[in-house]
Amino acid sequence: MTDGQRAALVVLTRDDDVRATLSSELQRRYGPDYAVVAFDQPDAATAELLRRELPVAALFGGLGGEDPDGLTALRGLHRDHPGAMAVAVVRWGNFDTARPIFEALTLGQLDRWLYVPEVVGDEEFHRAVTEILDEWTNRQGGGFEAVRMIGDRWSERAQHLRDTFGRNRIPLGFYDADSAEGKALLEGLNLDAPRLPVVQLRFRPERPVLQDPSDLDIADAFGLLTPLDAAExxxxxxxxxxxxxxxxxxxxxxxGLNTLVLExxxxxxxxxxxxxxxxxxxxxxxxSGNRLTFNAYQQAWAFGSTFHFMRSGQGITTEDGVLRLALSDGASVATRTVxxxxxxxWRRLDVPELDAFTGRGVFYGAAVTEAPVMRGRHVFVIGGGNSxxxxxVYLSRYADKVSVLIRRAALADTMSDYLIRELQALPNVDIRPRVQVVGGTGSDFLETVTVRDLDTGAETVDSAVxxxxxxxxxxxxxxGGSLARDRWGFLLTGAQLLDDAASPAWPLERPPALLETSTPxxxxxxxxxxxxxKRVASxxxxGALAVTLVHAHLATLARAPA
Ligand SMILES: Cc1cc2nc3c(=O)[nH]c(=O)nc-3n(C[C@H](O)[C@H](O)[C@H](O)COP(=O)(O)OP(=O)(O)OC[C@H]3O[C@@H](n4cnc5c(N)ncnc54)[C@H](O)[C@@H]3O)c2cc1C
Known part of the structure; x- marks a missing residue:
């Protein structure tokens, strides 16, 4: 490895032509940043990577032709380098590789696949490689720190901020306040009895330091609190x-609509x-969900939507035919439609003694940012849905063992078949039906979890996250109180508002539009x-359909007598 090369790109194929083409394409484009190493046998690759002690960013394994067992070889190598992206590379025309690739993707044994470049400088190939390296880099973290945070690793607030910065794609360096590095950084900031978490904005020339900041403090320091024009x-x-x-x-x-978005x-x-x-x-x-939605955000912004971050909607009222939305920073905004x-x-666990461990061993949601810290641990995933x-599946890459705990007898009614098969194929995942978490203990961090068997009533105590x-x-x-909701709190729209014929939740003579709530x-x-x-696409x-209905409503307002 030469200076500046941070990881290896590994090519594994018996096909001499494919190996030479892949190596030279990768070398020419990525050589300064990555060490490109090529092998014709998995054993040789294993030994050499061990000897060089290189982190591996991506494994490109040939499949089809001279590599009929390419996926097996790739899987073997991936087991030694679970953080690497596993990529199958096939020659155009090798159509019989489609089925095994589909299976391997379904079973989580493969991250991506691509075609061997047929010409020098095949830009489609390189676009795919760049996306693979982008995904690997995102998974690693590290590098440029626009924001530096020093805090208690398991504090709920520090985790919330880490998650928020990560999801907003703000490059963050996090240091545990108890680590030698964290202590040295805190000392360097010369704070008297620092209040954690400490957040430093390193992209600002004056590098301001915030102590235990609120969301609004952070928005303010980022320059995001542009006041709204009260007359607009x-x-x-x-x-x-x-x-x-x-x-x-x-x-x-x-x-062409004048659009404000609150988040x-x-x-x-x-x-x-x-x-x-x-x-x-x-x-x-x-x-990745983050990539997909961040692209959509950039698209909305490029079309002219105004985004106001770190502020939530707090209520909707109607004043003189115009809607007014109250915001969490005390301001309000006038609008014709909402x-x-x-x-x-996420629904919370109804186990009071676990409340204190939220963020300290009890995590709600997939908590992607926490997954790498699960190395060496036993993880309980509670829930039987697709999420x-x-x-x-994601946690099994890092944790020693993952147990999926469900109250039902089987997953079939609640989880997609492809995911069930994926879980069953993972050697470090097991499924525990008819059980319920009923307690837990710990000091700073959750140490034990009590699980009850719903059939026998027997309780077992495990050490798990x-x-x-x-x-x-x-x-x-x-x-609450302003828009009609069902008994679970979901908003009623369209014909649902007319379900109760005796006292409909809809105030006008015209029927409500498809996605219209009880306030026109x-x-x-x-x-x-x-x-x-409950799907991304829907x-x-x-959202797109709502805009068509917004247009129709604006047209009605324009026609209404003043
Ligand atoms: C881990 C996970 C994996 C998933 N995987 C898939 C998948 O593979 N495929 C699929 O189709 N679906 C998947 N889903 C489901 C999918 O993500 C959701 O159906 C989808 O995100 C719903 O979009 P939404 O915009 O309606 O709501 P949300 O995604 O919940 O977004 C609501 C937004 O509103 C903001 N907000 C909340 N209150 C306020 C307020 N008062 N003022 C202003 N803003 C507020 C929130 O901060 C949030 O950003 C997954 C969900 C999870 C959690």
Whole structure:
């Protein structure tokens, strides 16, 4: 390895031509940053990589032709380098590789596949390689630190901030306050009794330091608290920037509407926390939820949507025929229409003694940022839905062992078949049916978890970390009393508002539009809506549909007598 090379790109194929082509293409483009090493046999690769002690960014394994068992060889090598991206490389025309590739992707044994470049400087090949390296870099973290944070690794606040910075793609360096590095950095800042977490904005020339900052303190320091023009009446305010809000803001702004988007946490919502979305049309090998939604954010912004971060919607009222939205920073904004796209959040475990361990061994959601810290640990994933399945697959890359705990007898009713097969194929994952977590103990960090067998009542105590993915609750508390909701709190829209014929929740003579809520001109899209499908594509689609209904409503307002 020469200076500046941070990891290896490994080529493994018996085909001399393919090996030579891949090596030279990779070497010419990526040589200064990565050591390109090529092998014709897995044993030779294993020995050489061990000898060189190189981290591996990507394993490019030939498949088909002279490498009929290419996937087996690739899998063997990947076991030694689980952080690397596993990539199958096939020659154009080797169509019989399609089935094994599909199977391997489904079983999580492969991250990507691509064609061997047929010409020198094949840009499609290089675009795919760049995306692979981008994904690997994202998984690693490190590098440029726009923001530096020193805090207690397991404090809920530090974790929330780490997660928020990560999901907003802000390059962050995190240092545990107890580590030698963390202590030295704190000392260097000369703070008297520092209040953790300490956050330093290193991209600002004066490098300001914030101690235990609130979200608004951070937004202010980032220069994000541009006051809203009190006189402005927006065409549409989109509340929430998950897939539904992003869908709405892309279409609204691209169709010329004056659009404001509010987001208190991170662009992408729940989808932004998913390590790999495999069922979004147009991405045959999947795409990270963060990448997908961040691209949509950039698209909405480029069309002219205004984004206001770190502020949430707090209530909607109607004043003189105009809607007014109260914001968490005390301001308010006037608008002709609203799209509520506040989605849903994870349901909490109803075990009081585990509350104190939230963020200290009990994590809600997939917590992608925490996964690498699970090395050497036993992880319990609680939940039987697709999100739990995805989280278990992702965590199994790092944790020693992953157990999926479910109350039902089997996963078949709640999880997609491809995910069940993927979990069953992973050697370090097991599924524990008919069990429930009922307690836990620890000091700074969760140490033991008590699990009850729902059939026998017997209780066992394990040492494990919990990832809880037991379904979601709509984020509609802020709308209580103003918009009609179902008994779970999801927003009623369209014909649902007329279900109770005796006292319909709809105030006008004209029927409500498809996604219209009980307040005319306020629409709901995505997971927050009663009866929604809870998929990224449907949330995006509902966001786009809401904009069509917004246009129709604006046209009605324009026609109404003044
Ligand atoms: C780990 C995981 C993996 C998933 N994988 C897949 C998958 O592979 N395929 C698939 O199709 N679906 C998947 N889903 C489901 C999918 O992510 C959701 O259906 C989708 O994100 C819903 O989009 P949404 O915009 O309606 O809501 P959300 O994604 O929940 O976004 C809502 C946004 O609103 C913001 N917000 C909340 N309250 C307020 C307020 N008061 N004011 C302003 N903003 C507010 C939130 O901060 C959030 O950013 C997954 C979900 C999870 C959690």
């Amino acid at each position: 009446v927006y065409d549409v305010v989109v509340v929430g920037s998950g897939p539904a809000g992003l869908g709405a803001s892309v279409y609204a702004a691209s169709e 208190p946490e991170a662009v992408g919502g729940q989808a932004g926390t998913s390590s790999l979305i495999r069922n979004y049309p147009g991405f045959p090998t999947g795409i 799209v509520v796209a506040t989605g849903a959040t 739990a399945g995805q989280a278990a 919990l990832f809880v993915l037991i379904g979601s609750e709509p984020r509609t508390d802020w709308l 001109g306020v629409f709901a899209a995505g997971d927050v809506r009663a009866g929604s499908v 949330a995006v689609g509902e």
